[in-house]
Amino acid sequence: MSRIIPNISVDCVIFGFDFNQLNVLLVERKLIDEKSNKVLIDDWTLTGYHILEEEDFDTAAARILKKMSGLDNIYLEQFYAFGGVKRVNSPKDMLWLQNQSEGFSERIVTVGYFSLIDNTSVTLSLKERNVKWFPISNLPTMGFDHREILEKALERLRAKLRSEPIGFELLPEKFTITQLQRLYEEVLGTTLDRRNFRKKVLQMKYVIPLDEKQKGVKHKPAQLFIFSREVYEKTKTERFDFSI
Amino acid sequence: MSRIIPNISVDCVIFGFDFNQLNVLLVERKLIDEKSNKVLIDDWTLTGYHILEEEDFDTAAARILKKMSGLDNIYLEQFYAFGGVKRVNSPKDMLWLQNQSEGFSERIVTVGYFSLIDNTSVTLSLKERNVKWFPISNLPTMGFDHREILEKALERLRAKLRSEPIGFELLPEKFTITQLQRLYEEVLGTTLDRRNFRKKVLQMKYVIPLDEKQKGVKHKPAQLFIFSREVYEKTKTERFDFSI
DNA sequence: TTGCAATGTGTAAATAATACGCATTAAAAG
DNA sequence: CTTTTAATGCGTATTATTTACACATTGCAA
Numbered sequence: 001m002s003r004i005i006p007n008i009s010v011d012c013v014i015f016g017f018d019f020n021q022l023n024v025l026l027v028e029r030k031l032i033d034e035k036s037n038k039v040l041i042d043d044w045t046l047t048g049y050h051i052l053e054e055e056d057f058d059t060a061a062a063r064i065l066k067k068m069s070g071l072d073n074i075y076l077e078q079f080y081a082f083g084g085v086k087r088v089n090s091p092k093d094m095l096w097l098q099n100q101s102e103g104f105s106e107r108i109v110t111v112g113y114f115s116l117i118d119n120t121s122v123t124l125s126l127k128e129r130n131v132k133w134f135p136i137s138n139l140p141t142m143g144f145d146h147r148e149i150l151e152k153a154l155e156r157l158r159a160k161l162r163s164e165p166i167g168f169e170l171l172p173e174k175f176t177i178t179q180l181q182r183l184y185e186e187v188l189g190t191t192l193d194r195r196n197f198r199k200k201v202l203q204m205k206y207v208i209p210l211d212e213k214q215k216g217v218k219h220k221p222a223q224l225f226i227f228s229r230e231v232y233e234k235t236k237t238e239r240f241d242f243s244i
Numbered sequence: 245m246s247r248i249i250p251n252i253s254v255d256c257v258i259f260g261f262d263f264n265q266l267n268v269l270l271v272e273r274k275l276i277d278e279k280s281n282k283v284l285i286d287d288w289t290l291t292g293y294h295i296l297e298e299e300d301f302d303t304a305a306a307r308i309l310k311k312m313s314g315l316d317n318i319y320l321e322q323f324y325a326f327g328g329v330k331r332v333n334s335p336k337d338m339l340w341l342q343n344q345s346e347g348f349s350e351r352i353v354t355v356g357y358f359s360l361i362d363n364t365s366v367t368l369s370l371k372e373r374n375v376k377w378f379p380i381s382n383l384p385t386m387g388f389d390h391r392e393i394l395e396k397a398l399e400r401l402r403a404k405l406r407s408e409p410i411g412f413e414l415l416p417e418k419f420t421i422t423q424l425q426r427l428y429e430e431v432l433g434t435t436l437d438r439r440n441f442r443k444k445v446l447q448m449k450y451v452i453p454l455d456e457k458q459k460g461v462k463h464k465p466a467q468l469f470i471f472s473r474e475v476y477e478k479t480k481t482e483r484f485d486f487s488i
Numbered sequence: 489t490t491g492c493a494a495t496g497t498g499t500a501a502a503t504a505a506t507a508c509g510c511a512t513t514a515a516a517a518g
Numbered sequence: 519c520t521t522t523t524a525a526t527g528c529g530t531a532t533t534a535t536t537t538a539c540a541c542a543t544t545g546c547a548a
Contacts (some may be wrong), residue, residue: 006250008327008353042477053351058328063527081325081355083252083301107297109252109353111325162484163407172497188484196506198527203504219525240432241483422495439497440537463494464544 004050008062009110009145011048012076013153014069016119017170019179021086021135022186023119024150025068028130029143031099041092043141044134048110061113068131070123074168079156080149083109087145087193096143114153116169161187165206168227177201177215207232233236248294253354254304255292255390256320257397260363261414263423266430267363268394272374273387275343286384288378290393292354302487305357314367318362319413323400324393325368327353331389334341338379340387360398360413373453378444405431410448412471418457420466421445 014025026044033040047068051060061076088097088108124131134140136154139147160166167183168175181197184190201207206228214221259268269480270288277284291312294305305320353396368375378384380398383391404410411427412419425441428434445451450472458465 005251005351007249051327054329056329057325078324080322081301082354085298085300107249111327157406161486162482163403163486165486167486176526188482193506193508194433194526195508195528200505217525218515219523220515220527222526228434238406238432240428240483242405242407242409242411420495437538438495439539442496444536461494463492464496464547465495466545 002053002055007052007108009048009050009108009113010057011046011110012061012062012064012068012080013046013114013150014030014065015114015153015157015170016117016118016122016133017183017186018119018133019140019182020186021137022170023133023135024125024139026120026132026140026142027068028135029096030130031096041096041143043092043143044132044141044146045148047131057111059201061115063114065115065149067118071117071121075166076091076113077115077160078111078113079158080112080152081109081143081147082112084145085108093144106154110149112149112153114157116157117169118172121172156186158188165204165227165229165232174210174212174224174226176217176224178222180225201225205235246297246299248295248296251352252289253352253391254308255303255354255356256288256305256308256312257290257323257356257394258309258360258361259358259397259401259414260365260366260377261427261428261430262377264430265381266414267377267385269363269377270376270378270384270386271312272376273340274374275340278334285340285387286385287336287387288376288390288406289387290390291375293444301355301357302330305355305359307358309359313361315361315365320357320408321359321404322355322357324356324396325353326353326356326389326393327451328389329384334388337388354393358401360401360410361379363412365416370434386428394412402432409448409471418454418468418470420468422466424469449479 001154009030016025018021024193025047027047029041029043029045030039031041032038049060049065051057051063055063057078058076061078062072062074065074065076066072085107085112094112119133123134142150157166161184167180167187170183170187171179176193179200180201181192181194186195187193207225208231210224210226212224247434260267260269269291271291273285273287273289274283275285276282278380291308293304293308295301299307302320302323305322306318309318309320310316329351332338340394341378368377383394386394400412405428411424411431415423415429421442422438423447425436425438429436451469452472452475454468454470456468458468461467
């Protein structure tokens with residue numbers, strides 16, 4: 001095992017969509033005083049870790065994601081580096097870092113990645129620590145500057161969702177148009193007209209209809225579609241409108 | 245003077261527009277063997293430097309920009325962090341780093357910023373080293389992985405230019421519509437219809453006409469405009485179209 | 489005075505966005 | 519087995535935006 005680089009880490013903001021809400025995966029940070037049994041810290045953080053000597057940022061982010069979700073080959077994108085002098089300065093944060101086996105440096109730079117997964121496909125399995133999905137609209141108290149990092153990730157996700165077809169990464173391979181619409185509504189915080197949305201999506205040649213229907217729903221089952229990145233890359237056109 | 249952090253640096257991609265071309269500011273990297281007078285290295289790099297112990301990324305980037313261009317209060321945006329294991333591995337790069345007074349670490353992470361300035365307003369003044377504007381379309385051989393960093397910056401500049409009004413940062417305070425159009429054409433690599441572009445821009449309430457005309461041109465002088473960020477923030481609307 | 493090299497304006501056609509209403513389907517309830 | 523329920527799926531009229539394209543105007547310079 002190669003050594004870690006003490007002052008550089010990678011934090012992953014793992015977004016998941018459950019057909020209804022946008023969620024983020026957090027890890028519990030709990031510290032109990034051994035003598036008094038007093039709870040010194042109990043809050044939640046993003047999933048991050050130092051990078052290793054022989055490791056790129058992308059590799060480190062993929063490693064962390066794999067460890068947390070068990071998943072490989074997932075959409076991952078670097079979105080911002082955080083290196084403020086006062087990133088880590090609350091008493092709780094200091095206390096936590098002093099208790100970690102790797103020791104700590106006062107000035108830790110972290111590179112933020114966000115990843116998009118269909119969270120109905122994930123079974124949480126990390127044994128050592130408590131890991132949970134939280135809806136974006138109802139977050140717990142978070143440690144370090146992770147709340148700020150999450151906000152930046154969200155901002156980037158929203159901006160990118162408007163201009164590139166990354167929403168599909170949050171859905172299973174086969175999805176319905178209504179599911180896609182819910183996703184856009186939830187992430188962008190709007191409501192959209194069902195019929196117009198459908199019309200728009202059906203124009204996109206890279207959203208391909210299947211000869212297959214939804215199963216196990218208690219109403220008329222909808223048609224399933226898949227997204228083809230290949231077709232997208234071939235047919236995309238760039239436009240510009242720094243909006244009015 | 246506080247100490248530098250040896251393994252973290254900031255690199256600035258300084259873009260300038262001269263009403264015709266998009267340019268980038270580079271610094272010559274020249275190393276001559278003292279005995280033989282042989283030229284060991286002669287190429288160009290971005291303007292970067294290690295960050296200081298008590299300094300944020302943003303502050304470091306502003307410091308570097310000030311040193312290179314003499315300018316303060318300039319548009320600056322972090323766009324990507326580079327930390328690949330093999331970022332610095334050519335013999336020339338190693339040689340250069342060994343010759344720098346600060347010493348070097350093998351694994352240097354750099355945080356990339358790009359900045360936008362009206363390059364007709366800058367007088368280059370850095371005495372110690374040779375600094376020059378190069379058009380994007382005609383770049384010299386570049387050291388380290390700076391070519392790659394520049395490409396990423398350009399990609400981000402283009403993406404942002406499509407969706408946000410940052411082009412004005414590349415123009416003087418007062419500009420003509422034709423200048424704005426040339427800027428968009430040059431950066432996005434397209435040509436646009438003059439009349440339609442004008443129509444589009446005139447709709448934008450945040451591009452405000454002045455009672456003032458261009459001077460010193462040998463043809464009909466055009467009307468001048470200014471950009472108001474304040475009006476933009478008030479009137480902007482978000483749309484979404486992950487394009488067809 | 490005239491030529492030059494820009495700026496400044498208008499209109500028609502095509503395309504895309506928005507606002508709606510109603511028939512259809514499959515499962516569940518009676 | 520009929521009805522109810524809760525979705526899906528489709529169509530059309532209206533408005534707004536984008537695109538394509540031609541000619542008159544202005545101020546300087548020859």
